[in-house]
Amino acid sequence: MSNVTVQPSPPAPSRRPGSAPVEAGRGTRRRRKEAAPQFRGVVSPHTLKTPRGRVIYWIVLVTVVVGFTAAFVFPLYWMVTGALRSPEELAQMPPGFFPESLDFAVYAEAWDQLNLGQFLGNTLLYAGGALLFTLAVDVTAAYALSKLRPVLGNLVLGLMLATLMIPPMVILLPAYLTVKDLPILGWDLLNTPWAIWLPAAANGFYIFLLKRFFDSIPRELLEAAQIDGASASRILWSIVLPVSRPIIGVVSILSVVTVWKDFVWPLLVLPDSENMSISVGIASLSAQMPQNVLIAALVIASLPAIIVFFVFQRSIMAGLTAGSLKG
Amino acid sequence: MTTMTVKGSRHRTPGRFRRGVRRNLTAYGFLCGALICFAFFSWYPMVREILLSFQQTNFVDEPTWVGLENFGTVIDDAAFADAWINTAAFTGLALVFGYFVPFAAAIVLNELRHAKAYLRFVVYLPVMLPPAVGVLLFKWFYDPGPGLFNQILDLVNLPALSWLDSTDTALLSLVIVSTWMNLGTGTLIYLAALQSIPGELYEAAELDGAGLFKRVWHVTIPQTKLILMVMLLLQIVATMQVFIEPYLLTGGGPENATLTVAYLMYQYAFNFGDFGAGGALGLMLMLVLMVFSAFYLRISRDNQS
Numbered sequence: 001m002s003n004v005t006v007q008p009s010p011p012a013p014s015r016r017p018g019s020a021p022v023e024a025g026r027g028t029r030r031r032r033k034e035a036a037p038q039f040r041g042v043v044s045p046h047t048l049k050t051p052r053g054r055v056i057y058w059i060v061l062v063t064v065v066v067g068f069t070a071a072f073v074f075p076l077y078w079m080v081t082g083a084l085r086s087p088e089e090l091a092q093m094p095p096g097f098f099p100e101s102l103d104f105a106v107y108a109e110a111w112d113q114l115n116l117g118q119f120l121g122n123t124l125l126y127a128g129g130a131l132l133f134t135l136a137v138d139v140t141a142a143y144a145l146s147k148l149r150p151v152l153g154n155l156v157l158g159l160m161l162a163t164l165m166i167p168p169m170v171i172l173l174p175a176y177l178t179v180k181d182l183p184i185l186g187w188d189l190l191n192t193p194w195a196i197w198l199p200a201a202a203n204g205f206y207i208f209l210l211k212r213f214f215d216s217i218p219r220e221l222l223e224a225a226q227i228d229g230a231s232a233s234r235i236l237w238s239i240v241l242p243v244s245r246p247i248i249g250v251v252s253i254l255s256v257v258t259v260w261k262d263f264v265w266p267l268l269v270l271p272d273s274e275n276m277s278i279s280v281g282i283a284s285l286s287a288q289m290p291q292n293v294l295i296a297a298l299v300i301a302s303l304p305a306i307i308v309f310f311v312f313q314r315s316i317m318a319g320l321t322a323g324s325l326k327g
Numbered sequence: 328m329t330t331m332t333v334k335g336s337r338h339r340t341p342g343r344f345r346r347g348v349r350r351n352l353t354a355y356g357f358l359c360g361a362l363i364c365f366a367f368f369s370w371y372p373m374v375r376e377i378l379l380s381f382q383q384t385n386f387v388d389e390p391t392w393v394g395l396e397n398f399g400t401v402i403d404d405a406a407f408a409d410a411w412i413n414t415a416a417f418t419g420l421a422l423v424f425g426y427f428v429p430f431a432a433a434i435v436l437n438e439l440r441h442a443k444a445y446l447r448f449v450v451y452l453p454v455m456l457p458p459a460v461g462v463l464l465f466k467w468f469y470d471p472g473p474g475l476f477n478q479i480l481d482l483v484n485l486p487a488l489s490w491l492d493s494t495d496t497a498l499l500s501l502v503i504v505s506t507w508m509n510l511g512t513g514t515l516i517y518l519a520a521l522q523s524i525p526g527e528l529y530e531a532a533e534l535d536g537a538g539l540f541k542r543v544w545h546v547t548i549p550q551t552k553l554i555l556m557v558m559l560l561l562q563i564v565a566t567m568q569v570f571i572e573p574y575l576l577t578g579g580g581p582e583n584a585t586l587t588v589a590y591l592m593y594q595y596a597f598n599f600g601d602f603g604a605g606g607a608l609g610l611m612l613m614l615v616l617m618v619f620s621a622f623y624l625r626i627s628r629d630n631q632s
Binding site: 040041042043044057060061064065068069071072073075076078079082090091092093094095133136137138140141143144145148149150151153156159160163165166167168169170171172173174175176177178179182183198199201202204207232233236257260261263264268278279280282283286291294295298301302305306308309313316317320321 | 350351353354355357358360361362364365367368369370371372373375376379384434435436437438439440441442445446447448449450451452453455456457458459460463464467468472473475478481482507511512515516519521524526529530533539542543546547564567568570571575589592593596597602605606609610612613616617620624
């Protein structure tokens with residue numbers, strides 16, 4: 001399972017943020033080429049050097065590039081340009097590859113008509129708050145379980161990890177009822193950001209990732225600080241956190257992306273239209289909008305995700321291979 | 328996993344003891360946020376799920392115990408069999424496309440020396456989109472009049488399909504969206520696994536005279552067997568919970584052709600106000616999914632030891 005874990009080799013501290021977890025990106029590839037110029041897969045390097053091998057290689061390469069572009073980029077191109085087409089142009093058979101005019105006013109129209117500014121602001125609030133709560137709650141918990149090792153700590157950890165075995169859809173109804181009328185306290189969290197923030201923090205997978213990383217921090221590092229009289233929170237803040245930047249980056253990205261993408265939960269717990277997240281808002285208004293306005297709204301809604309992916313590609317792919325262990 | 332560690336109980340010198348108490352107090356101070364969040368939003372709902380399915384709840388009076396009545400309601404419903412058959416068919420079809428295709432794609436990607444970063448980026452792009460956006464985008468592509476898919480069919484002189492509006496193609500249409508949105512995850516995970524296979528194994532196989540497909544069969548697959556099993560189970564568990572596709576694309580229709588278990592559960596609770604029946608159906612789904620989760624646990628445990 002070594003190939004699917006975020007866990008780096010034990011001396012974690014000296015790593016550049018984002019560099020370790022997954023062997024992704026250009027830098028790694030180049031490094032590997034230098035170290036082992038003979039990297040090989042199924043096809044032998046000899047076959048690749050023969051003229052026939054070379055021709056086949058290039059045919060396969062071009063086919064794959066064209067195929068992937070058609071399958072994954074073209075639909076997005078069609079979405080971006082589809083918004084620019086008038087309803088008549090959309091109905092045209094066969095459609096032109098380029099839209100007839102480049103009038104971006106439809107995007108402004110979508111922004112106003114669907115109230116996208118508010119939806120985006122709401123989603124940002126939910127994702128940002130969820131990130132803060134997740135970090136505050138899960139980092140401290142993982143630190144306590146990993147380094148302070150209290151009585152019954154393993155039982156607590158076991159119960160937290162057990163929640164990973166419960167498929168989220170299955171406890172959707174009882175979770176909704178809980179948020180609607182919080183036991184003992186009797187609070188109704190529906191239509192408040194708390195309904196997103198607090199459940200987001202109860203994530204066994206993040207605790208698992210963080211604890212496993214903290215476990216690999218050498219004891220001596222903390223003991224030295226302890227002897228100097230540093231308190232537990234001081235050690236967490238000035239030693240553990242700086243050293244754990246890569247894993248905190250992975251957890252942060254995962255938690256923001258998860259809340260941003262979520263649909264069912266915000267659909268249930270934030271039913272009022274002024275509180276809706278972007279996904280739920282667009283879905284709820286989709287039936288009443290002209291086709292091209294709706295598509296423009298979809299473009300606007302997908303932009304933040306694509307930008308985030310562009311910027312944080314490495315952390316996201318690191319989280320993905322870590323995520324393959326997720327239940 | 329549930330063994331307790333009681334440390335510091337061997338040496339009961341007062342200083343040590345006091346320090347032990349302090350350490351435990353600090354630890355639980357750090358843990359209390361997580362304990363509260365888990366208790367309210369994970370552990371309690373799990374228990375509540377079981378209670379819910381044996382109770383009648385109307386949110387005014389105290390819930391009453393009704394035994395297995397909710398399960399009877401759910402099973403007697405004509406939609407019950409439809410929902411399970413559709414969910415099984417959806418999961419099966421999603422495996423055909425979404426399980427083998429990413430593995431094959433990863434094997435090919437692993438051989439390429441060019442454009443790798445681009446291909447990796449592109450295949451994961453749909454995964455990053457909010458699912459609601461992807462689904463609504465495909466709803467537009469499926470438009471039975473001038474949708475993109477019918478326009479493409481028209482270009483190659485094939486008859487137009489009614490996609491979401493026909494009982495024959497509706498479920499398949501859902502599978503296509505779902506696969507398009509999730510293909511990247513599997514591809515990248517397999518790719519990471521393939522990169523860790525030592526090249527000497529292929530060399531040795533080649534010296535033994537194994538051809539291309541034999542090398543894949545005898546080296547690649549055995550070397551990635553574990554991750555293949557894990558992904559199979561995780562994918563089954565994930566796709567059996569399918570909700571957003573039928574919710575946004577078809578509303579379960581036409582004629583229940585795309586009604587899934589999770590969507591039926593939602594309908595019981597939020598359209599018919601019967602949380603007991605919804606809870607009972609959810610519990611059944613949980614038991615089915617637990618079987619796969621148990622396999623998953625067993626595999627990862629066997630691998631650790």
